[in-house]
Amino acid sequence: MARPPTDRAPESRCDKPTGARLDTGRIRAARDVIDPVFLDTPLYRCEALEPGLGCTVSIKLETANPVRSFKARGTELVASQLADRGKEAVVCASAGNLGQALAWSGRERGLAATVVASRHATATKLDRIRALGARLELVDGDHELARERAAAISKDEGIRLVEDSLDIETCEGAATIGLELVEALSSFDVVLIALGGGALVTGVGHVVKSCAPGTEVICVQPEGAPAMTRSWHQRRVVTTGSTDTIADGVAARRPILAVLDDLLLVADDAVLVDEASIITGMRMLFEHAGLVVEPSAALGIAAILEDRDRFAGRHVVTIVCGSNVDLDLYRSWVGTDSL
DSSP states (O other), X not given: OOOOOOOOOOOOOOOOOTTOSOOHHHHHHHTTTXXXXXXXXXXXXXXXXXXXXXXEEEEEEOOSSTTSBTTHHHHXXXXXXXXXXXXXXXXXXXXXXXXXXXXXXXXXXXXXXXXXXXXXXXXXXXXXXXXXXXXXXXXXXXXXXXXXXXXXXXXXXXXXXXXXXXXXXXXXXXXXXHHHHHHHOXXXXXXXXEOSSSHHHHHHHHHHHHHOTTSEEEEEEETTSOHHHHHHHHTSOOOOSOOOOSXXXXXXXXXXXXXXXXXXXXXXXXXXXXXXXXXXXXXXXXXXXXXXXXXXXXXXXXXXXXXXXXXXXXEEEEEEOBOXXXXXXXXXXXXXXXX
16 A cells, blocks of 8 residues: 655765665655655654753654554554565564554555464553454463464464564664654754664664764663663673563563664663653653653653763653553553543
8 A cells, every 4th residue: 555755855865884684765665655644743842841851852752643653654564565465464462552553554454463462461552452453362471472472373374473673664664763853853962762672773773873873872671671771781682581660562571683783783872761760751741741651652751860961951852652551550650630
């Protein structure tokens, strides 16, 4: 389901990082495939946040779309390619957001989508996957067990397995966010990006380092789910045991080597933040920006809160990557009676 090209700013020269799996030319072409409802998302300076953070803050808002996260930028590419080849079905493992995105993109292109998730995933996300028409299978374990079950379904049924962050389409779809950043802002000092499996950071980081190499790319992960951050620092895959964080969207514990290699090419730093800072970040985004976000989307604000001196006086962009949150849990974390 290709869409006609839209008018955009002239393309600047971008140099591909040596050894990168991602390709800037393919990323530019992806914008003609992704449904426009997921593109050109709001980017604005949020002055109300700045007194509390001590820096200039711009928000890239990836929640104002039918699946309330950035994930459909990648699933649109996957679903389009499968439909063009006459395929009829697809499967993925998801903590919730990828599953919603694949269900939406599959429905739009006539693909039967199966999503495998943990029984303990956020109920709001699971309900939305069902509502979008996907077949939902739940496992009694965490996301890693869901990945194993999705792989088994793919093998047994002979259908495409979408592996978030490993499949290049998920990274290059997310990378279109980076194109929008570098085209809209003449300069910015830092971009803070939530780190889970790695698609968002490797995608956006690839474009930023190609087109605005002086910008610092910092990925942020919860202390309770540190596998990819530890892997980045040690330059090798480090797996961890069970995760313990409210930021379920980034709670991976078995990094993928190819994705780590991508991350090492584009990330300037990887930091961990605690749960209290994540909650404070969520509260600040609600009180000062009017945004209800899931914990993963507040990781950038949490990183500023924990290291104000590092960001003082700089122009920081943070990507608000999702808003699929259980409202009862949200109220218990943020303490607002307004919802």
